[in-house]
Amino acid sequence: MAYHFNTRIKVYKEVSSGPLPGADGEEVIARPWADIKTLKGSEYNNEGVTASEQPTRFIIRYREGIDTKQRIKWGNKDYNIHSVTNDDGRNQT
Numbered sequence: 001m002a003y004h005f006n007t008r009i010k011v012y013k014e015v016s017s018g019p020l021p022g023a024d025g026e027e028v029i030a031r032p033w034a035d036i037k038t039l040k041g042s043e044y045n046n047e048g049v050t051a052s053e054q055p056t057r058f059i060i061r062y063r064e065g066i067d068t069k070q071r072i073k074w075g076n077k078d079y080n081i082h083s084v085t086n087d088d089g090r091n092q093t
Contacts, residue, residue: 003035003059004035005032005033005034005035005059005060005061006033006035007033007034007035007036007074008031008032008033008034009031009032009033009034009036009058009060009072009073009074010028010030010031010072010073010074011028011029011030011031011032011066011070011071011072011081012026012027012028012029012070012071012072012073013026013027013029013069013070013071014026014071015027029065029066029070030063030065030066032060032061032063033060033061034058034059034060034074035058035059035060036056036057036058036059036074037056037057037059038054038055038056038057039054039055039056039057040055041053041054041055056074056079058072058074058079062086062087062090066081066084067081067084068080068081068082068083068084069081
């Protein structure tokens with residue numbers, strides 16, 4: 001499968017500059033090119049409230065230092081990182 005790394009994303013982590021509320025900021029870890037795949041969404045009913053989710057898969061070239069405590073910013077949205085998978089342990093994509 002050929003990937004088209006044609007979209008720039010930001011990987012960042014939350015940083016705290018003090019104990020006061022609102023003193024949090026963000027530090028950009030990387031700005032890689034990514035291939036973005038939107039997956040089939042789902043809708044569910046939770047305690048009488050209908051919610052939906054649209055999973056999105058971000059594929060980037062191998063890079064050390066990215067983990068599930070960080071987040072991705074693409075466009076005007078922030079995404080949680082649920083897993084980081086290294087294809088076949090080869091340190092490449």
